[in-house]
Amino acid sequence: MGLFSVALTIPGWPDVVGRMEVIKTDPQRRIGQSEVQAVLAMTDRPSDLDDEFGGRYARPMAAAFLVNTVAPYLKASASSETRKSMMSAASFLCYLTGWMAVDEGAHGRAQEYYVKSLELAGASGDHMTYCHVLRGMSVQAANLGHGTPAVRLANAAAEASPESSPRMRAFLAGQQAHSYALAGEKTNALNSLREAERAVNQAESQLGTFGGFSSATLAYSTSEVRHALGDVKGSVESLHDHFRLRDSSDKQRSNLIFSSLLAERQLQMGHLEAACSTWGKVPDAYPAIHSGRIDGQVAKIPSLLAPYRSNSVARHLLERSRDVSVN
Template structure:
C-alpha cells in the first residue's frame, strides 16, 4: 500500500489561517462540541492530516467549517484536499423538503441527535430574485381545495404556538409546530386554490416555518434552525412576501450574532435592511438595531454607533406599535444599546442600558426574555465587580426559571456555579452558588 501524499490543499488553508497545529485541533474540537459531538483531537492528528491521512468522514465538514469561520469564506471539500462527498439525490421541492424536515422534529426521542446539526457561517442565502416565484410550478392536489378559512386557521395557530413558545420555551413548542407543519400546512400548500389564497397560504407557512426555526435556536439546535430559515425564505419568495423574507434574514443575523459571529451577522443584517421594502420608522429601527449589534461584534465601532443612532431616531419618530412589524420599542432599543456597548468593551454602560430595558418593559414582553436578559445582566454586573447585585439579579431569574424550557436559558443557568465559585467566601454568593448547583443535580 502506497504511503499517502501530503495534502497540499489542506496545507495551504492551514498556512493561510495562521494557526499552530494545536490551535487547529482546538478549533475543530470546539466546533465538534458546539455540534453536540465532542472531539478530542490533538497536534499529532493535525500532523497526520497534513501528511495526507484522511480525517474521519464525520470530521471533514467540521474542519471545513473551522476554516470557513477563520478565513471568512466558504471552503469546499476539493479546496481542502478531501474527496467530494457522495452526490445526494436532487433537493426535494419545498413542500416535500418541509415534510422531511418537520417529521424528523416530531419525535422528541430523536431530537437530541437531530438538533446537533452544525451552524454554518458559509451558508448560501438565496437573494429575493432567486426565491420569487420558485414554487409556481409546484404540483397541486386536485382532490383538495382551500380558501380563506384555512389561511386564517394557520395564522391563528401560529399565534398560539408563538404564545406557547414565549411562555414555556422552544423545547415544548417545537414538536407541536413541526407536527402542524407536516400534518396540516404541507397538505394545504399542495391543495388547489386561487392565486390569492395560494400566496396567502405560502406567506402564512413561511412565518410558521420561521417561528419553528426560532424555536430551534432557543433549543440550541442551530444547524436545524438554519434549515427552517432557508425553507421560510423559499416560501416567502413563493408568496411574494417581501416583509417576511427580510424578517427571516434579520433573524438569521440575530442567530449569528448570538453565537459571536460578527461578520456573518453583519452580512445578514445588511441583506435584510437592503431588501426591506419601504416602511415606517419602527421597521427601520428593527433593522438598524440589529445592524448596530452586528457591526459592534465585528469591531466596526463607527458603523455600530451610526446604526444605533439611526435606530434611536426611528424609535423616537414612531408614534404607535399598532400595525407595525417586529414590535421594536424603546425597551428593545435599550437592549440593542446594551449589546452594542458590551461588544465594544463598555460593560458598565451595557449594564446601565440593560437596567433601562427592564424599566421600559411592558406586558407584551415575554417571560423567557425576562429570564434571559436577567441572567445576562447578572453576568455583566459580576464583570464590573457588583457581586451582591449580580446574585440578586440571578435570584430573580431563578425564581421563574422552572417555568421555562429553553436550551439557551439552561446554558446561562449552568454557568452560574462556575462564575460564582471564586466568590464563595461571600455568604450571599455562596448561597446563590449552592442554589444554582442544586438545579441540575
C-alpha cells in the first residue's frame, strides 16, 4: 500500500502548468466533449458509492476506470479545448480516487493519486482542483496526526486559491484551524477558526458549491480544533452541534466516523453510558461499510471498554463490537 510521507515534495502551481503538454498523442484515436462528459458522469458514481459504502468498496472501481478508460483518453487526439477539459476531468477523478484511498487506509497510494491530480490540474489550468487537492492532502496529514505537514499543505491550499468567496474561505480556513491546533499553534488555530466562522456566516444564504462548507462542517472543524487543544468537553459539545446541524441525507460512512469520535470523547470525559449509547448505532451499520478508517475505530472499542466490563451495558456493547470485528 505504501507509507505516508511527511516529506513529500509538492509541485507548485507554476511548476505544473503545462507540464503534460509533451505527452504523445495517438493519431488513431480521437475524442470530443462527449467523452469528457462521460468521464464527469462516471466520476459521480464511485464518489456516491464511496460516501455510502466506503473507500475500500469504491476505490478499485475508480482506479479501474482511470486506467482502462481515462488514461487512453488522455493520449488520444483532440482539440486544445477538449484536451484541457479531459485533463481537468481526469484531475478531479484522481483527486477523488486519492480521497477514497485515504479512507481505505492506503495512504502512500493516496499521495500518488494526489500528486498526479496536481500535475493534471496544472496541465489543464484547473486552479480550483489544484487548491482542493492540497487541502485534501492536509486533511490526510491531519487525520494521521502530522500537524506541521498539515499546516504546510493547508496554507499552500489557501495561498493557491483562485477565488475568495465566503464558502471557499471557510472551506480552507477550517482546515488551517485544525492543522494549526495539531501543530500546537493555538493562536493561529483560533484566528483561523474565527475566520471560518465569519465566512460561514457570510455564506449562509448561498447555495452549496464544490467542496461546500456548511454550519455542520464548521461545528466538526471546531470540535477537531478543541480536541487538539485539549478541550475534550468543548469538542463533545461541538460534535453534538454537528449532528444537530447536519443534513438528514448525509451519508452513512461519515455518520459512523463522527459517531465513533463522539463516543470515544464521551468516554474520555467519563460518561460511560452516553458513550455506549452513541457507540450502540455503530455495530449494526458497520458490516455494510468498507472503510479502513472505520475498521480502526471499531477495532478500538473492545480495548476502550475492557476496563468497564463489570457494567452490563458496556459488556454487551463490547461483545457486539467483537462479533462484528471478527465477521
